[in-house]
Amino acid sequence: MVLQAAEGRLTALVLAAALIARCQPAHVLRGEQVTCTARLDPPGPFLLLEKRAVASGKLLVDPSPARFESGGEVSWSGPAVLDTEIRIRVRTSEGDLVSRAAFTVEPRQWPRLQLPGIVAPWDYGDDEIFGGWPPRMRADGLVLDGTLAALRVSQASPPVAYAEEGPDARWLYVGRPAPPPMAHAYVSRALRPGDPFYQAQRGEFGGIQAPCGARDLEDLRKRLLEHEGSAVSGRPSHFRESQSAFARRDLQAVLEAQALFYDDAVVGPTLGERVTALITSALTQMTREQSLTVDKEAPVILGCRLTRP
Secondary structure, eight states: OOOEEEEEEEEEEOOOEEEEEEEEEEETTTTSSSEEEEEEEEEOEEEEEEEEEETEEEEEEEOOOOEOOOOOOEEEEEOOSSSSEEEEEETTTTEEEEEEEEEEEEOOOOOOOOOOSSSSOOEEEEEHHHGGSSOOOTOOOBBOTTTEEEEEOOOOOOOOOOOSSSSTTTTEOSSSOOOOOOOEEEEEEGGGGGGGGHHHHHHHOOOOOOOOOOOHHHHHHHHHHHHHHHHHHHSSSSHHHHHHHHHHHHHHHHHHOEEEEEHHHHHHHHHHHHHHHHHHHHHHHHHHHHHHHTTTTTTOBOBBOOOOO
């Protein structure tokens, strides 16, 4: 209330209270703390009726009432997940007041996912990797991918975080960066000296096509390791093509942006399941592309006849 003197009389002017809301910081990295506040101007007592927030079309309502004395301030804090608009409604002696505010969320800049190294490490693998033992071979000598050697590329999922409080409460998001991918090549034991299949290739003459010998298998193993990317060569390899695929697409940035409202996670795939599906899709796309860039452009063909043990 302001008192003014006018022509010898005192006049009382009542200033209408305004509810002022704001969010700080107004621009924040995903996962960092944001605080939205609301206060009366001029100060006075009030009753908090409701806090609301809308992010990506999802409504969050916090109907918890609270009384505030003159000079009090509503505070709503928690991790920021998505661009969010808030609305706070209070009741004063003069009636209800509503104020709005908002904050925007920036993606975190995480290291890109990339396969390290020049060549992939390799070992002899279990028979299940190659569809059993002894290996199945085509009559034309073409070594089908996965029958004698295979490159396995794996990518672990990043951890999921949950916003328990604040304007973005009930949102799930990716909490930390995904670890770097890994690649490992495996070769069938049929190409290991001492294996019964290896020992059966004696190079004895007979038949239309020359039979394979130990030297042929040594050469075949070398070419398969080059094909998978566990040995350096001038031809395309699965390992180098996988490195290029990770370099072309910032999969880490795609994963960082994933978020899911809790209610949607209850009735559908969880955020962890959705992230895993994204990774699986990316690796499947690599395999599909490499059927042309590696398997078709740099096939491994065996020029001799293998003998079953």
